[in-house]
Amino acid sequence: MRKSLVIAFFVTICFIAFVISKIVISILLYKRWKRKHVIYEGYTGGKMVIFRSSILKSLTTEMVLKKTQKLNNKDIIGSGGYGVVYELKLNDSAAFAVKRMNRGTAERDKGFERELQAMADIKHRNVVTLHGYYTAPHYNLLIYELMPNGSLDSFLHGRSANKKVLDWKTRHGIALGAARGISYLHHDCIPHIIHRDIKSSNILLDQNMEARVSDFGLATLMEPNKTHVSTIVAGTFGYLAPEYFDTGRATVKGDVYSFGVVLLELLTGKKPSDEAFMEEGTKLVTWVKAVVQEKKEELVLDSSLGSCCPMHEVNKVFNIAMMCLEPDPLDRPTMAEIVNLLEKTETGS
Known part of the structure; x- marks a missing residue:
């Protein structure tokens, strides 16, 4: 009987240790993710996520969001079946390409999800760099580095x-x-x-x-x-x-x-x-x-x-x-x- 209690106690301790280790690992992974991202909840009900980089380190996420919400037809540099691409100038040295993808159909939302999933961790000199994204009830934005010579x-x-x-x-x-x-x-x-x-x-x-x-x-x-x-x-x-x-x-x-x-x-x-x-x-x-x-x-x-x-x-x-x-x-x-x-x-x- 005593042996059974010892075994049960040992199993319980192991289970508790396992659960605690999983919680600790999850917290560490979340903190690591958070260090790489800056999240700003916009007043329009949307959410902006910016990936930390040397280019954006001097800019606040709120500043980026406000600038994107002021984009208009004069800023358009391209368009296609996916949506419209705007040039976003934050200052004299920082400019980006912002792809706007309107929501409303399952295929449009899937297109945004596919692009975000594919680009999330890519870093290569011959692939465009994704710097962040913005999700809102009626549209999504993808923020890329600007290619000055076009296509x-x-x-x-x-x-x-x-x-x-x-x-x-x-x-x-x-x-x-x-x-x-x-x-x-x-x-x-x-x-x-x-x-x-x-x-x-x-x-x-x-x-x-x-x-x-x-x-x-x-x-x-x-x-x-x-x-x-x-x-x-x-x-x-x-x-x-x-x-x-x-x-x-x-x-x-x-x-x-x-x-x-x-x-x-x-x-x-x-x-x-x-x-x-x-x-x-x-x-x-x-x-x-x-x-x-x-x-x-x-x-x-x-x-x-x-x-x-x-x-x-x-x-x-x-x-x-x-x-x-x-x-x-x-x-x-x-x-x-x-x-x-x-x-x-x-x-x-």
């Missing part, structure tokens, strides 16, 4: 009269930077991140014209032991891998295909949805493949690159693009392999 799409296809022409070295650097960013999402993030909407308008350019992958509204998380995630087909026409339409399975090789289309944009200066392709009943990928097979890449190369473009490097990048665009996803390289191939092209080897 790759605007540089390649913008209709501005004073549009800056991208030389070959800059284009190659953009391709390599974007590849490194996507490779980080595929291989280094746990769970892995499938972007699902790789395109030139989602590749932003910083003050040094270095590429940053952006817009994670369609991003899907995938555990390392999985090969795909079943989803509703979504993305941008002209960039989507053909097998995605048939299976509804999002894979990292789908992102590889989309990146191959971006490489063709950099090489040809043409949009996947160019009117000329629509009139001829073809598309950018089919058009370029036919020319590459005949080894006449110079016929489709962007004329703005000029005659001094190093064709041996250009041809190598055309070949990398063709590898990305293989019909069978198993034949496509991984993004890590693409980074390696582009790096070798950069050195002229």
